[in-house]
Amino acid sequence: MKKTIATTMTLIALAAAAFTSAPAMAEKNIVIDGSTTVGPIAKAFADYYKEKTGIGATISESGSGNGVKSLINGACDIANMSRFMKDSEFKTCVKKGILPVAHVVAFDGLAVVVNPANKVGALTMAQLADIYTGKIRNWKELGGDDAEIVVISRDTNSGTYETFNELVLRKNPVVKGAEYVGSNGQAKTRVASTKNAIAYVGLGFADDSVKTLSVDGILPSPKTIVSGKYPIARPLFMFTNKYPKMGTPVYDFVTLHLSEEGREIVRDLGYVPVAE
Amino acid sequence: MNATTADTGGARAKGALIMDRHSCAAKMLLGRLGRGFLLCVTAVPTAAVVFILFFIFKESLPFFENLGNVREFFTSTNWAPSREGDPHFGSLAILYGTLMVTVGSCAVAVPLGITAAICLSEIVNARISRIFRPIVELFAAIPSVAYGFFAMAVFAPLLQNHGGIMISALILAAGLPIAGVSSIPLAEFASSKIFKKPSPAAVVALRIFAGAALCSAVAYAAWRVSGVEISSGTNAFNASVILAIMALPTIVSISQDALSAVGRDMREGSLALGATRFETIFKVILPCAKSGIAVAVILGFMRVIGETMVVWMASGNSLKIPEPFYNFFEPVRTLTATIAGEMGEADQTTGSARYHVLFAMSLCLLVSGMALNWLSQRIISRGAFARKKGGK
Numbered sequence: 001m002k003k004t005i006a007t008t009m010t011l012i013a014l015a016a017a018a019f020t021s022a023p024a025m026a027e028k029n030i031v032i033d034g035s036t037t038v039g040p041i042a043k044a045f046a047d048y049y050k051e052k053t054g055i056g057a058t059i060s061e062s063g064s065g066n067g068v069k070s071l072i073n074g075a076c077d078i079a080n081m082s083r084f085m086k087d088s089e090f091k092t093c094v095k096k097g098i099l100p101v102a103h104v105v106a107f108d109g110l111a112v113v114v115n116p117a118n119k120v121g122a123l124t125m126a127q128l129a130d131i132y133t134g135k136i137r138n139w140k141e142l143g144g145d146d147a148e149i150v151v152i153s154r155d156t157n158s159g160t161y162e163t164f165n166e167l168v169l170r171k172n173p174v175v176k177g178a179e180y181v182g183s184n185g186q187a188k189t190r191v192a193s194t195k196n197a198i199a200y201v202g203l204g205f206a207d208d209s210v211k212t213l214s215v216d217g218i219l220p221s222p223k224t225i226v227s228g229k230y231p232i233a234r235p236l237f238m239f240t241n242k243y244p245k246m247g248t249p250v251y252d253f254v255t256l257h258l259s260e261e262g263r264e265i266v267r268d269l270g271y272v273p274v275a276e
Numbered sequence: 277m278n279a280t281t282a283d284t285g286g287a288r289a290k291g292a293l294i295m296d297r298h299s300c301a302a303k304m305l306l307g308r309l310g311r312g313f314l315l316c317v318t319a320v321p322t323a324a325v326v327f328i329l330f331f332i333f334k335e336s337l338p339f340f341e342n343l344g345n346v347r348e349f350f351t352s353t354n355w356a357p358s359r360e361g362d363p364h365f366g367s368l369a370i371l372y373g374t375l376m377v378t379v380g381s382c383a384v385a386v387p388l389g390i391t392a393a394i395c396l397s398e399i400v401n402a403r404i405s406r407i408f409r410p411i412v413e414l415f416a417a418i419p420s421v422a423y424g425f426f427a428m429a430v431f432a433p434l435l436q437n438h439g440g441i442m443i444s445a446l447i448l449a450a451g452l453p454i455a456g457v458s459s460i461p462l463a464e465f466a467s468s469k470i471f472k473k474p475s476p477a478a479v480v481a482l483r484i485f486a487g488a489a490l491c492s493a494v495a496y497a498a499w500r501v502s503g504v505e506i507s508s509g510t511n512a513f514n515a516s517v518i519l520a521i522m523a524l525p526t527i528v529s530i531s532q533d534a535l536s537a538v539g540r541d542m543r544e545g546s547l548a549l550g551a552t553r554f555e556t557i558f559k560v561i562l563p564c565a566k567s568g569i570a571v572a573v574i575l576g577f578m579r580v581i582g583e584t585m586v587v588w589m590a591s592g593n594s595l596k597i598p599e600p601f602y603n604f605f606e607p608v609r610t611l612t613a614t615i616a617g618e619m620g621e622a623d624q625t626t627g628s629a630r631y632h633v634l635f636a637m638s639l640c641l642l643v644s645g646m647a648l649n650w651l652s653q654r655i656i657s658r659g660a661f662a663r664k665k666g667g668k
Contacts, residue, residue, distance in 0.1 A: 155618075
């Protein structure tokens, strides 16, 4: 009995070892790690690229910070990041002999949306921050009806939350009574069905069922986002070690966003292509 | 016919008995192998459970090693696990949210479930019961994300737009039958206190009076809440109601089994002694089945505590204790929803406190689940013991 168990265990262990080492052996694969926000773009690019050339990509989404760590350790070819590298990260890279090069693959803009029945149509960045930190609690203070604001935020897992938290709240904590939802679609549904709600969603999700607010007098659109006029927007990066050799798969991959197909993929995902 | 089969069987048995030693040894070896294989298969799920338990304990320990963390975990409502340099893990609001949703859903599901079980087992005839029971059990087959979607897309807007009226209708629907039923024992109790020898007419009058009083109290409560406006439909109430629906199949079917298990002799004995059907149900059958019903309630409880998707979508996930604390129309967050929501950000490679705090939450759920499980086992074994003793 004991022998049987031991044999089975050994077999399982061997199989597991074989499986884990398998991806490392396939050298052709592009290994990508990093931001969950850039992840969908990388995945769509990888699908497209695999279909075109037969070269696949392994993509992990462990967050921007872990993407840098992977790049430093040589564990990945491309690090996806929804923010630029911090000074400290850059210095560590250089110390380890890695020269990070940033490729801006797309822009990410957040639309602030309310229920279509809401009278308020414009907010300033300061007002928006006050709503989400709990200083403004009633639509009356913003020229709307006398009703309590139902604050809806994305869950802390999402890159959307991080963008909003950084660009609007400057890392101040969100008001405790805020509700958290798990996806852009859910945020939109809640706002569409809740009269006094406010939420932020990726630009691609702001459709006719909700009313998009202008922020600091500017409505979000691909144009205002690329030009940098709309304040809640950020570039999305892919970092490589040095500029990749032209003609290599990694080069093809980080320049895919410049082609018409690449721009289409970015647009389909609800992000804004670079050269709009 | 029978004789011939018996004969051939006997012949076969004789043939099997006379076997050479080789085939005998081979058979024994095969038997051992088979037994070993089955044991291995059985060991897999057990080992998996043990591994998971071990892992949860191991991963939550680093969080509990820091006493300051533990105190904050149980006493503070400041939940800011992602703040760089100064993270906070106060989970009081989350623990309270879990408690609130669990208690709320049990308050809905337990009376409803037990009433339904009594009705299916004692009141309606077997044919109707055979139709209804599968329908109730069908609730268990609906995936929880479908419940969550229903809660968010249908029930939440309903609560927002017609909240007050819906709740008053709910109070009327639940309260009037309860008032009607409870007026009977109340009147009985009152008449035995007031009169030495109550005349039937006086008892009937008292019943009508008690029923009217209770019903009007319910109606008044319903009228009071009909004006309430609910600003956000995803709240503790929404989650409680949906979770109650999910817990119903467990509670109904197990309590119905418990009620049906009460012997026919008990019912017939009670009726033969002149007890009414009402008295038989409430004074004989229910006390006999109470351990089974308690187990049903506990299992329903466990179903509710562990549910994630529904609370994640229906409860609003807000990080504060409602004001006032019994306000079910404010959003709350539960332990399970927190684990699901924060998981992706928790960095297991560096083993941050944020990662371990989620395991500490799992441990809280695990401990409460194990306690409930233990309690139900205890009730079952005590119930069996009592029955054995009663049998003697």
